[in-house]
Amino acid sequence: MARKKITEYKTKVLLYRQLREDYYGLSFNTLHNSINKLRSQLSKNITYVVKVDQGIKKRLKSGLMRVKVTNEDVIKFIQDKKNQYYSFIIEPYLDYPKDNERYLSLNLEENGINVLFSSRGGVDVEQNSTGVHKLIYDEKNNDDISKKLKVPASRLESMMKVFKENNFCFLECNPYIVKDSKIIFLDAACEVDDTAVLNLPSGSWQEDDFVYGQNILKTEEENIVTKLSQSSLSSFNLSVLNPNGSIGLLLSGGGASLVIADEFYNLGMGGQLVNYGEYSGNPSRQETIIYTKAVFSLLLKSKSSKKIMVIGGGVANFTDILATFTGIIDGMKGRIDDIKKQKIMFFVRRGGPNQEAGLAMIKSFFDESQIPNQVSGPQLSISQFVENIVWEIK
Template identity: 30%
Template sequence: MARKKIREYDSKRLLKEHLKRLAGIELQIYSAQVIEATDFTELTDKEPWLSSNKLVVKPDMLFGKRGKSGLVALNLDLAQVAQFVKSRLGVEVEIGGCKAPITTFIVEPFVPHDHEYYLSIVSDRLGSIISFSECGGIEIEENWKKVKTVFLPTEKTMTNDICAPLIATLPLEVREKIGHFIRGVFSVFQDLDFSFLEMNPFTLVNGEPFPLDMRGELDDTASFKNFNKWGNLEFPLPFGRVMSPTESFIHSLDEKTSASLKFTVLNPNGRIWTMVAGGGASVIYADTVGDLGYASELGNYAEYSGAPKEDEVLQYARVVLDCATSDPDGRKRALLIGGGIANFTDVAATFNGIICALREKESKLKAARMHIYVRRGGPNYQTGLARMRALGAELGVPLERYGVGGRGCQPFAASECYSRQQSTRERNLDGCWCEEMKIFADVSTRSRRLLDWPRPPVRWRCWHQDLETGTTSTAASSSVKEAIGGSESSSQWPERRM
């Protein structure tokens, strides 16, 4: 499941539109979205309630704690709202360590209220978790012990009995109304494929539920069946994240294909670049580079899977290679083309697109002093690796390739030393890790030597086989300690993550 955040404006729009259809509840909520291009005169003509109510205005940028950050203004008239927006639109703010300008606001009627409730629904692997509290609002975290939670398995439906523990302590005059509201919200949650929904707080206005603040996340893989229900819905980037032109191009390719094409630039000046087949393998490659201590040199995260067409791989590889070879500075670079063992993807066919791109970028590869390492398994992989070997000779670019049965492919040997220190469960995970990471048994040592990097300390080296000796290294030299500026337990080397 892919969980994509949506704006508060869209969360409330979807809830209002579909709660009446599914539960017969008509919410009396109104909201308007304000961006840089908004004309307040035209907006007032479209939403006449703006000129007749006191208003609330706040950023709608996928981050929380807006009230605690002083970004919510209450009880304003329309002129004051316009001034508030004008003074903050485009202004950069820092939230949770992320900096970005504010570009979108939500405006709503100001609703005086005495009581605040909390409601959240989260999709879990085996069902849904529904949480409710009579003590909602900005202090919900401080009052988390008062939150009541029930788990609803996937195969069961929401009933009065399941909802009863959540509302058991409410006064009788509001208990049934809030219970009906919770059941209705859950129906919307399921019908529209929400993966997360939170109201903090909602209140009662004239005895009817009224969401004041709301967050939502949708399963975007269900967009094909919810196109009409969701309407003109935008999935904004996370706060602080700006998509580059190259990332936008790959994103557009990804939207047009049944395959998966993902690309994110992490460090434009990085010297390690990846082009990895498979979502799991791509994460493992990136994690391993970081675990070896070279996260600052990792240029990108890249993943292609789902049997993309040759032309799609060609366009994808062109973008990766352009980024990997940009601004040559005389230092050596490494490109890892790899993945797990494919189940149905024709390795030779996908390699054809990569090979065409490598031919096109020959001069750039040489200027960047790029060394290429290839490892792949699966249908027709021998043909693909043979073509890669021929390409290396043709271009005169250093290129090494490895298959399922090549050197360094013993799936458990590389982790043997490290595994002695782990539990049985962790050892099993480590075996799976090495099955996917066979390439690093060969490539990581050579890449470090190629790029003139120090070998990592013992707790990484022990699970990477030394190609020259065929043994596993067990000690760190004093030169390594000097190179990393400390001992083997230096904080520069974070604990290995699974």
């Protein structure tokens, strides 16, 4: 059995259908749907909740959800996010007392369906873990569980039927509320057994309902780096985070690159990162040129008014710093005018074989090209290195 996430929209369609209740949500997929068609489906007279629908948790805290917005706000949110995400759910906004929020999750385990529930749901349910109760579902204790959940027994039976017939492995409703004996699922997450796709009831989920946490459409730069990594003995990866961010990352070494990225998030600047990625394994000069061009292309495309390129890493064991910096410089030479026009500042921190010669060479290149820069070796801690960048960008 392989668990896969399906859309919140499909999850709710299946739940409400079994409960025989109307559902007024909309699904929008940028790969298949037209913005103009969506606009025609939205009303000017009501407000909405719009969310990225790709199995991502804590969307409100991550800026992937807007609440109580107009129809035009919905369109703008999708247009702003479409380069990073492709699946969205739109629902009419419902006003309700926050203390009515409840939590429920069902998880298929060896000994049955594990039920977790709490009378206090919402985004901070994890902070109220002492109020979360756990038990194993059995048809014989359906009435008892429904009383604890404060939902009608028939409704709980219907939810369990959806869970079993559609081969759910996991279902989380957080929060849900009960109004006039009806369950209203404000947020839902679901995982299914993908091996059951050929043995499902009519109208159930299909492979098209599977979702992934990031955009499956890669940028040109990401595709270039993927092909580069596939054909090389060295390692390369590149993922776009915020295409209009202020900070580009050209990092070496998996461990140090993660530390540098984490430092930006710890200082509240994670949202300004254009990309994450790293190169390692002593790449050749030509490979470094290709990777550098891809990263620079992303930063140059950003619409941010202030830009910084970070060339960083820890202390390499065998990667030749002079050789890789030569490749980085060669990768920049064709974009010097663009770099100067956009007033990009460079921060460099690196250590390893030939570090003195490599650092001196890249420092000389920046100075001669009249590009603002700060170049340092491993004597400068990573935390201080990142703090200097954050101070400059602010």
